[in-house]
Amino acid sequence: MTQVKPGRASSRYVAAMTGTGEHGPGGALDPWDWWRGTSELWRWGERVREIWLDDLADDATRSATRQRRIAGLLGHARENSAFYRTHYRHLPSGCADLRACPPVTRSQLMANFDGWVTDPQLRRRELEAFVRDPSRVAEPWLGKYAVWTSSGTTGVPGIYVQDPDALAVYAALLTTRFEFGPMVADPWQMPGASARMALVAATGGHFAGVVWWERQCRLHPLLAAHTRVFSILQPLDTLVAQLNDWQPAFVGSYPTMLALLAHEQCEGRLKIRPRAVWSGGEALTAADRVAIADGFACPVVEDYGASECMQIAFGCRHGRLHLNDDWVVLEPVDEDGDPVPPGQPSRTVLLTNLANRVQPVIRYDLGDSVTVDTTPCPCGQRRPSVRVQGRRDDVLVLDGAGGADVRLLPLAIETVIEEEAGVHRFQLIQTSRNALCLRVDAPGARQRAVACRRAARALARFLKAQGVGAVELKLDDCPPQVNPVSGKLRRVRASAASG
Numbered sequence: 001m002t003q004v005k006p007g008r009a010s011s012r013y014v015a016a017m018t019g020t021g022e023h024g025p026g027g028a029l030d031p032w033d034w035w036r037g038t039s040e041l042w043r044w045g046e047r048v049r050e051i052w053l054d055d056l057a058d059d060a061t062r063s064a065t066r067q068r069r070i071a072g073l074l075g076h077a078r079e080n081s082a083f084y085r086t087h088y089r090h091l092p093s094g095c096a097d098l099r100a101c102p103p104v105t106r107s108q109l110m111a112n113f114d115g116w117v118t119d120p121q122l123r124r125r126e127l128e129a130f131v132r133d134p135s136r137v138a139e140p141w142l143g144k145y146a147v148w149t150s151s152g153t154t155g156v157p158g159i160y161v162q163d164p165d166a167l168a169v170y171a172a173l174l175t176t177r178f179e180f181g182p183m184v185a186d187p188w189q190m191p192g193a194s195a196r197m198a199l200v201a202a203t204g205g206h207f208a209g210v211v212w213w214e215r216q217c218r219l220h221p222l223l224a225a226h227t228r229v230f231s232i233l234q235p236l237d238t239l240v241a242q243l244n245d246w247q248p249a250f251v252g253s254y255p256t257m258l259a260l261l262a263h264e265q266c267e268g269r270l271k272i273r274p275r276a277v278w279s280g281g282e283a284l285t286a287a288d289r290v291a292i293a294d295g296f297a298c299p300v301v302e303d304y305g306a307s308e309c310m311q312i313a314f315g316c317r318h319g320r321l322h323l324n325d326d327w328v329v330l331e332p333v334d335e336d337g338d339p340v341p342p343g344q345p346s347r348t349v350l351l352t353n354l355a356n357r358v359q360p361v362i363r364y365d366l367g368d369s370v371t372v373d374t375t376p377c378p379c380g381q382r383r384p385s386v387r388v389q390g391r392r393d394d395v396l397v398l399d400g401a402g403g404a405d406v407r408l409l410p411l412a413i414e415t416v417i418e419e420e421a422g423v424h425r426f427q428l429i430q431t432s433r434n435a436l437c438l439r440v441d442a443p444g445a446r447q448r449a450v451a452c453r454r455a456a457r458a459l460a461r462f463l464k465a466q467g468v469g470a471v472e473l474k475l476d477d478c479p480p481q482v483n484p485v486s487g488k489l490r491r492v493r494a495s496a497a498s499g
């Protein structure tokens with residue numbers, strides 16, 4: 001799994017996140033931002049036109065468009081990426097058969113980063129320094145690229161670079177394909193000029209969601225004036241007070257967070273009237289969808305994306321996620337890498353992003369288990385839909401210092417341990433009500449002990465700030481355990497038995 005984890009935007013957003021200052025990037029518009037905004041608008045318009053044409057096309061034309069894009073990407077990768085040139089050395093030249101291409105993993109690509117990217121000016125070492133600085137979130141790298149990071153569950157942090165064309169494709173897919181359902185008469189009014197937006201997100205790093213939002217805000221000052229980012233790392237009552245103050249018409253967050261907020265709304269503590277909420281970054285369960293839609297009395301818009309490709313699938317009014325299969329190839333496979341037919345859950349899925357040329361993602365092992373559904377959807381969309389399984393960890397419920405329940409989001413816990421302790425491969429298990437067990441992976445006993453202590457300190461600070469009462473935190477010498485059935489590492493688990 002790769003979570004698209006929105007995070008803190010630049011330092012200009014700190015005041016907004018704490019709810020104490022001006023919202024949006026503010027200040028004078030950089031002429032270069034204006035120029036980029038104008039040129040992006042042109043690219044966006046061109047991509048919207050292509051998407052509409054594809055939506056109207058017959059199946060044979062769609063298939064030909066996709067095959068042309070696959071051939072173009074493979075040719076480009078072999079010509080301009082040293083990594084792919086070597087990786088595909090056994091393939092005949094001009095090969096356009098995706099299935100013939102050996103898959104890739106994040107570890108492989110990150111280990112060969114400078115040879116993977118197709119722009120020789122991109123260097124892993126320089127990008128690592130860039131993403132360590134939270135004040136530079138959404139700053140265009142080399143004047144044109146968007147850069148974000150992701151940890152996923154493999155423990156190997158990823159750095160993703162998106163070129164202007166890919167960004168235009170994501171923006172065009174976002175604006176053309178989403179359905180708000182029958183509860184909204186005119187979806188175009190939704191993000192209208194006066195509508196306030198709230199992104200409730202993990203903070204503290206260059207995560208895709210917030211890089212995306214702040215980038216849009218830099219390019220479009222009107223949007224910036226109506227957008228605020230709120231941190232999921234703060235106590236829930238603080239967040240509720242900030243949202244009551246901001247009164248957003250549109251709220252974007254993770255389903256676990258939205259479910260918590262819907263509960264607060266039902267209890268009367270949260271008093272907002274959003275016209276729509278956007279759910280992403282984790283799997284949205286049917287129960288959460290109902291709870292969120294009922295709690296806010298508005299439609300829930302869902303998408304399926306990853307740091308490797310922001311727009312893999314879009315939600316329709318019937319709760320299905322339809323593939324953007326004109327720009328994405330998603331191949332569900334079993335443990336041997338063989339294709340899994342529609343209707344059956346896969347072990348993992350191979351992702352090919354047809355939009356981004358600067359860092360080609362071709363048959364990339366994404367780690368998600370998906371089930372493809374090719375049966376007709378009542379919405380009329382001909383594109384197949386996918387169900388994504390197990391793409392989330394557990395919400396932990398602990399006793400608060402005052403006796404009330406404190407709910408902790410898995411993404412908040414993961415962000416704290418990753419960003420504050422620099423530990424990526426870990427596992428936190430709730431063994432009883434206020435007892436937690438922490439496992440950390442690091443080479444060598446000494447390094448593991450140091451990483452474990454760092455993670456425990458960051459976690460203790462976080463628990464205290466959330467108002468959690470006394471907690472027994474046990475450090476376990478055993479490394480994190482992957483689920484023997486799925487082969488995946490679930491980093492935050494509500495019990496030792498849940499796998």
Ligand SMILES: [Zn+2]
Binds near residue numbers: 316320379380381
């Ligand atoms: Zn549908």
